[in-house]
Amino acid sequence: MDPAALQFGVTFNDVFANAEAYLRQLIYFVVGFVAVYLLGKLVVAPLVRRIMANRGFDEAVRSLTDSLVGALVFFVALAVAFTVAGFPSFLTAAATLGGALALALGFAAQDLIGNFVAGVFILKDKPFEVGDWIEWNDMSGRVEDIDLRVSRVRTFDNERVTVPNGELANNAITNPVAYDTLRQKFLFGIGYDDDIDRATDAIVEEAEATDGVLDDPAPSVRMTELGDSAVGLQSRIWIADPDRADFVRVQSEFVQAVKERFDAEGIDMPYVYRQLTGEVEVVESVADGADAGGGLDAGVDDVDGEGGR
Template identity: 80%
Template sequence: MAQVLLQTSVDALVGTLSGYVTNVIGFVVGFVLTYLIGKFAIVPLVRRVLERRGFDRTVLSLLDSVLAALVVVLAISIGFMAAGFPRFLTAAATLGGALALAIGFAAQDLIGNFVAGVFIIKDKPFEVGDWIEWNDNSGRVEDIDLRVSRVRTFDNERITVPNGELANNAVTNPVAYDTLRQKFVFGIGYDDDIDQATDAIVEEAESVSGILDDPAPSVRVTELGDSAVGLQSRFWIDQPDRADFVKTRSQYVQAVKERFDEEGIDMPYVHRQLTGEVEVLESVAEQTVSADGGADE
């Protein structure tokens, strides 16, 4: 009887161990096969497809990291299925969903900026080196990260801007195209000749090297102010850059001002004169004096 019980115990132990070994072998085989297929077949295939579609290197690097993590998770899941533990997948999926929901609520701003960074890199509304304007701010883009973009202002300050702010608001990119149109309003007196002033403005624009001849500069009467007639000059510059734009604009305005001075064209400015009188009521003053005297007594 003892030998029979011992033999039964040994057989049960061997059967249990063999079951464990089978589970371990199944997990290892499932994990290794899934990992190798994902790493050397799926990930390179996805990367080649994205490269053909012209995705940025930053996006490709990010997707490599994400795909590598997904391959590991998938390999672990397949390994447990091959080992005969399907319940583990259910529990892991439930726990993962709860964790993802909690992380999503806690880091929604971070995730929003991250997604916005992906779209900025993909859509390219601006690139590194561009001069941009947004929400009364302006500067030159120094770096575009997945979470923030760094902009160097023209006062030599650095602004770290969350990508969500740039993706969800209007951003002006003055250097997106090869040319840029600018406008400036010159004011002349009501007694001055508009045609003479217009000719002077156009001729001075044509003499500035940074202003294009095609499209040609033009002038329109746009304002009838309190003390001046507004003539709006429209001109184009080539290969717009803020330094060149500011320099060209300054040279042009100075040239027109000097031309107006030579031809006697007035550039009036708004002036106001305050008129009125100050009236002193003696009765009120006497009442005040008497009241002070009564208080002294």
């Protein structure tokens, strides 16, 4: 026997046996990893992709899902490979470390993750789409882009606003162009001495003559309030294929036409005015130098006396 082998307690057969065991574990690892990875890539990923397409999810959501499924398949294949290779303790340590990292990242990026989740729901539920005109939190504009984290809106002052998706998903959003038609309302005030029926007919006729106002539903007018100085007549008109430009143009032309019609027919459009009444009180105060004034009067009398002599 080799003295060196006796000294270290290792023989050639032991080395060969250990190498054979390591090689066997390596083969098990590779086979397990490849089998599970190919199964996930060729079966699971296409199945998930088909399900997402059938459910009508947006392309951005499907792309994100593909990435997540790919990462999940990789880690599952890695876990199975270590298990069949005889290293279950590695999985326990990796799971513990992964859980700690996931918890830390979750606390550090909770707003970011919330925006991603909100982006997925926006792309799925479609409360608005690219090109829509939306209003939220006293802001309005046209949607230019919807990403998984933020949406970009172009205001009507030609400014770009980058809005986190969480803000849009957690607040009420008005989408005036969601349907084929849009109703507009405008309140006209006429004097108490004016004929309500005559003013109503004038409003309806001008609405029917305005380009862009629909005949069906027909324009209508309702008396809605009795103000301090005017009777309120609320007009209701409908426009087709609503757009921000059409909304402003139609309303402007309609209101201008009614104002000119009222002026031509002598229908008053009173405005609130206020008259200030009261009185001003003047308070005279006696100066401290009143005696000096008396001396001056005496001097004048003396001058008059000398003139008399």
